[in-house]
Amino acid sequence: MSDSEPGRRGKVEQLIEKHDLDGIGDRLERRWTANGDERKSLRDLADEFNRELLRVALIDAEIQPLDGDVENVYRLLTDDDVSTADRTRAKRRLDREDVDVDHLQQEFVTYQAIRTYLREHRGASYSSEKRDRTESEKEHIQRLRGRVQSVTNSKLAQLRRNDDIELGSFRTLVEVNVLCRDCGTKYAVEALLDNGGCDCVGSDE
Known part of the structure; x- marks a missing residue:
């Protein structure tokens, strides 16, 4: 996936215009700024956008995808858990159907490109985004502190068992x-x- 931006317009904006993806910008913004369980992450939106690119590529090759086809093919092309053999078979099948797989994968976008499009092109923002980052970092710090506490407890207990130090019942505070x-x-x-x-x-x- 390349997020290079020829000219001034971003990659997502160019692809929307190139493939006539009318309405997808509104949909991406609506799902990113929604509240609660309805909100989609930038990574989810990047996958959604890329699946739309795949759907267009199949239709351009005169393939009418059945329900679930696009999702399955996209998974075969991008999922880390897919075996090399399965991915190769999927690519060969698309090649036989006159789908330019290499070009398609170059058009796939990352979550950073979606973020740039939503923020800079559409002026969208998510009010809880700043708070979410703070909570995420706080949880990360708490996990690190818990690990320090666990390792310290383990090492002290080991030293005590080996009679390297004298220590009664103890509790580690970090x-x-x-x-x-x-x-x-x-x-x-x-x-x-x-x-x-x-x-x-x-x-x-």
Whole structure:
């Protein structure tokens, strides 16, 4: 997949115009900005867009795909779990049907291209996106802290069993604190993230 952008227009915009994909831009934006379970990720939308490109390629080759055909062929072409033999057979079948597989795969877009199209071309935004990133990073930090705690417990217990150290019943505490050097306030990292940053930022004092 290449996201190169000849000229000023982005790749997704060019492909929409080239293949007359009327309405797909509205659909992508609507699904990206939806709430709850109806919202689709950028990766899901990239797959949806690429399946539409595949559907058009099949129709251009005078192949009328049956229900589920497009999804299955796309899976064979792109899924990491598909064997090399199955992927090769799928490509050969498309070649026999006069589908230019190499060109089609070059047209496939990544989630970054979809994001660029939605944000820069359509001016779309997802209000919870910033919050989602913060929550994701907080969870990542918590997992790392849990791993440090687990490894420390294991190593201390091993040293104690081997009589390398003397230690009674113990409990490992792992804290991650953040000190704001501008105001001197110290936060637990979760509290800082939940607070949206340090209170001194943007203060008039």
